[in-house]
Amino acid sequence: SQELEQSPQSLIVQEGKNLTINCTSSKTLYGLYWYKQKYGEGLIFLMMLQKGGEEKSHEKITAKLDEKKQQSSLHITASQPSHAGIYLCGAGGLLRQLTFGSGTQLTVLP
Amino acid sequence: DAGVIQSPRHEVTEMGQEVTLRCKPISGHNSLFWYRQTMMRGLELLIYFNNNVPIDDSGMPEDRFSAKMPNASFSTLKIQPSEPRDSAVYFCASRLSGSIDTQYFGPGTRLTVL
Numbered sequence: 001s002q003e004l005e006q007s008p009q010s011l012i013v014q015e016g017k018n019l020t021i022n023c024t025s026s027k028t029l030y031g032l033y034w035y036k037q038k039y040g041e042g043l044i045f046l047m048m049l050q051k052g053g054e055e056k057s058h059e060k061i062t063a064k065l066d067e068k069k070q071q072s073s074l075h076i077t078a079s080q081p082s083h084a085g086i087y088l089c090g091a092g093g094l095l096r097q098l099t100f101g102s103g104t105q106l107t108v109l110p
Numbered sequence: 111d112a113g114v115i116q117s118p119r120h121e122v123t124e125m126g127q128e129v130t131l132r133c134k135p136i137s138g139h140n141s142l143f144w145y146r147q148t149m150m151r152g153l154e155l156l157i158y159f160n161n162n163v164p165i166d167d168s169g170m171p172e173d174r175f176s177a178k179m180p181n182a183s184f185s186t187l188k189i190q191p192s193e194p195r196d197s198a199v200y201f202c203a204s205r206l207s208g209s210i211d212t213q214y215f216g217p218g219t220r221l222t223v224l
Contacts, residue, residue: 042217048212103152
């Protein structure tokens with residue numbers, strides 16, 4: 001079965017700083033999803049990457065999928081307190097189900 | 111557009127009681143997923159329906175867990191009898207099946223079994 005490893009597990013940054021979260025897969029990724037979760041709430045879809053080398057941006061968040069399609073990174077530029085939460089990467093399976101990483105807890109200090 | 115709707119949002123029950131969680135997927139979506147989230151195990155897929163038919167239930171932990179989808183707009187996850195180790199947040203997600211398509215999650219049901 002596919003396993004996803006996220007790093008770091010937790011991250012504390014000062015507001016305005018840039019940060020990167022990584023997601024590494026044990027197998028080739030056919031679809032890589034990034035979600036954000038706030039405590040007590042559901043997962044909010046951020047972005048989906050499918051092609052090797054693909055890069056997508058939304059506001060100050062950029063996600064990339066490497067050429068070999070086994071690693072993705074999520075980069076936040078000039079972080080804000082509103083970026084705080086848990087970021088999860090999910091990999092699409094053959095039956096279209098998602099396997100999730102363990103998540104990265106982001107805290108942004110004002 | 112209403113997103114995925116789950117009820118109840120919070121459930122506290124005693125060990126041995128039956129618990130039923132409910133989900134209404136986004137209208138027009140034909141795939142539905144039930145997940146469980148705990149600190150220890152993270153987010154785990156329990157069961158997946160496509161066009162109301164269970165496709166993969168390998169994540170259902172025990173016979174105490176059962177899920178149904180009687181129609182395209184409603185699904186239930188039942189635990190009978192419940193145990194303290196079932197305490198978790200249960201999420202429902204739906205998707206319009208096609209190529210690789212995004213799943214949209216409900217707000218979750220926080221279950222506490224005493």
